[in-house]
Amino acid sequence: MKVLFGHKDHLVRMAALFLAGIVVFLVLKAVFVPKGFGVYGHYRAGALEENRAHPVAYAGRAACVECHSDVPETAKGGGHAFIRCEACHGPLAAHAGDPGEHQAVRPESKVLCARCHAPNVARPARFPQVDPAEHAGDEACTACHTAHNPRQQKEGAK
Amino acid sequence: MNRDRRDFLAQSTKLLFLTGAAQLGFEALLRGEPEAAPNYKTTDHWWGMIIDIEKCIGCGNCVRACKEENDVPREPYYFRTWVERYHVPDGDIERPQVDSPNGGYDGFPEKYRAGDGAKSFFVPKMCNHCAHSPCVQVCPVGATFESPDGVVLVDPTYCLGCRYCVQACPYGCRYIDPRTHTVDKCSLCYHRITKGLTTACCEACPTEARVLGDLKDPKDPIHEFLRTHKVQVLKPQMATGSKTYYNGLDGSVR
Numbered sequence: 001m002k003v004l005f006g007h008k009d010h011l012v013r014m015a016a017l018f019l020a021g022i023v024v025f026l027v028l029k030a031v032f033v034p035k036g037f038g039v040y041g042h043y044r045a046g047a048l049e050e051n052r053a054h055p056v057a058y059a060g061r062a063a064c065v066e067c068h069s070d071v072p073e074t075a076k077g078g079g080h081a082f083i084r085c086e087a088c089h090g091p092l093a094a095h096a097g098d099p100g101e102h103q104a105v106r107p108e109s110k111v112l113c114a115r116c117h118a119p120n121v122a123r124p125a126r127f128p129q130v131d132p133a134e135h136a137g138d139e140a141c142t143a144c145h146t147a148h149n150p151r152q153q154k155e156g157a158k
Numbered sequence: 159m160n161r162d163r164r165d166f167l168a169q170s171t172k173l174l175f176l177t178g179a180a181q182l183g184f185e186a187l188l189r190g191e192p193e194a195a196p197n198y199k200t201t202d203h204w205w206g207m208i209i210d211i212e213k214c215i216g217c218g219n220c221v222r223a224c225k226e227e228n229d230v231p232r233e234p235y236y237f238r239t240w241v242e243r244y245h246v247p248d249g250d251i252e253r254p255q256v257d258s259p260n261g262g263y264d265g266f267p268e269k270y271r272a273g274d275g276a277k278s279f280f281v282p283k284m285c286n287h288c289a290h291s292p293c294v295q296v297c298p299v300g301a302t303f304e305s306p307d308g309v310v311l312v313d314p315t316y317c318l319g320c321r322y323c324v325q326a327c328p329y330g331c332r333y334i335d336p337r338t339h340t341v342d343k344c345s346l347c348y349h350r351i352t353k354g355l356t357t358a359c360c361e362a363c364p365t366e367a368r369v370l371g372d373l374k375d376p377k378d379p380i381h382e383f384l385r386t387h388k389v390q391v392l393k394p395q396m397a398t399g400s401k402t403y404y405n406g407l408d409g410s411v412r
Contacts, residue, residue: 026184034316037300040200040303040305040306041300041303041304042300042303043300043301043302043303043313043316044300044313044315044316047303047311047312047313047315047316048200048305048311048348050313050315051311051312051345051348051349052348052349052352052353053349054228054345054348054349055349056227056349056350056353056355057226057227057358058223058226058227058350058355058358058361058362060355060356060361061361082366083364084361084362086223086361086362087219087361087362087363087364088364090226091223091226091227091358115217115218115219115265116215116217116364118265118268119268120215120216120266120268121268121270121271121272121278122216122243122244122245122266122270122278122279122280123215123216123280124212124213124214124215124279127215127365
């Protein structure tokens with residue numbers, strides 16, 4: 001014991017140095033480690049909120065039918081009944097938020113219908129496919145078919 | 159110095175515990191309260207996805223919707239989700255022909271003939287939101303993580319752009335955003351699902367080939383689907399704990 005405390009000054013100096021080191025470490029840690037780091041795991045907890053803050057582009061079917069309640073009625077029982085509105089009409093959250101300012105654009109049937117219904121061997125065989133040019137030439141699909149209920153033919157359809 | 163080994167061990171253990179306790183106490187003091195998320199409790203959810211290959215028609219709606227919703231660069235080769243076309247001649251699952259023109263953004267122009275003795279199908283791909291993600295394990299700074307509700311997310315303010323995670327992901331689901339030079343990936347539309355909406359890709363899918371599911375919600379139809387269908391995850395041998403379940407997955411799919 002005498003050997004150990006014979007050099008008290010050395011020990012005090014060393015302890016002070018260590019203490020200073022620890023204080024510097026803690027201060028640097030407080031400065032550089034961001035708030036919320038480690039709350040849920042090895043990441044910043046605030047990143048969850050920031051991911052949530054991204055704006056929504058697709059409003060969702062519930063928002064559409066609030067105004068366009070007639071469309072599900074038309075579609076009822078048809079092959080398109082379960083398809084959500086924005087699958088064909090595109091992202092319309094802006095339109096749902098302010099219909100006066102943001103107009104929805106009617107999709108071009110010749111392009112839109114072919115995306116799903118043009119023949120392709122990789123498509124499931126039971127999925128209805130038709131060559132639009134062969135089937136109807138230049139005529140728009142919606143000239144005969146009701147878009148929301150395609151088996152329902154419009155008046156005057158051939 | 160007449161101190162025996164027992165004393166030494168007792169003393170060291172005490173010091174060890176004291177240091178640990180001080181460290182824990184200090185960290186608890188630093189981090190403060192977690193951020194509040196009104197009406198949405200992360201611990202009540204555990205998100206997963208069902209992809210039904212037998213329903214996918216390769217229209218590319220999901221690819222377009224994802225880019226619209228999540229501000230993914232339009233130029234080719236940046237995708238949070240994309241669709242691949244598999245063509246397997248003579249049932250040889252070791253040698254499939256795979257293509258994905260522009261990730262399926264413009265659909266798939268027909269390039270195979272019907273009746274050529276091959277099977278063809280579409281496989282939508284996306285982040286598998288693994289429960290034991292390799293990408294999270296390699297991130298050196300904690301910029302990517304598994305959220306408490308089972309979504310693998312990115313913290314772009316913390317990402318260094320080191321690309322370790324891009325290499326680690328066995329599914330190729332990550333890219334470096336050319337505008338920010340930080341990593342980006344499918345967030346499972348975290349901003350939507352936490353508001354009660356479904357993901358943009360599921361919203362836009364016309365055949366319900368993609369369905370979002372909450373594995374912690376006993377009423378979610380995902381449980382019924384998993385019970386009644388023969389599903390598989392991609393690369394099960396990698397033990398990533400993938401939560402993207404494929405129905406009708408062929409052995410040729412990589």
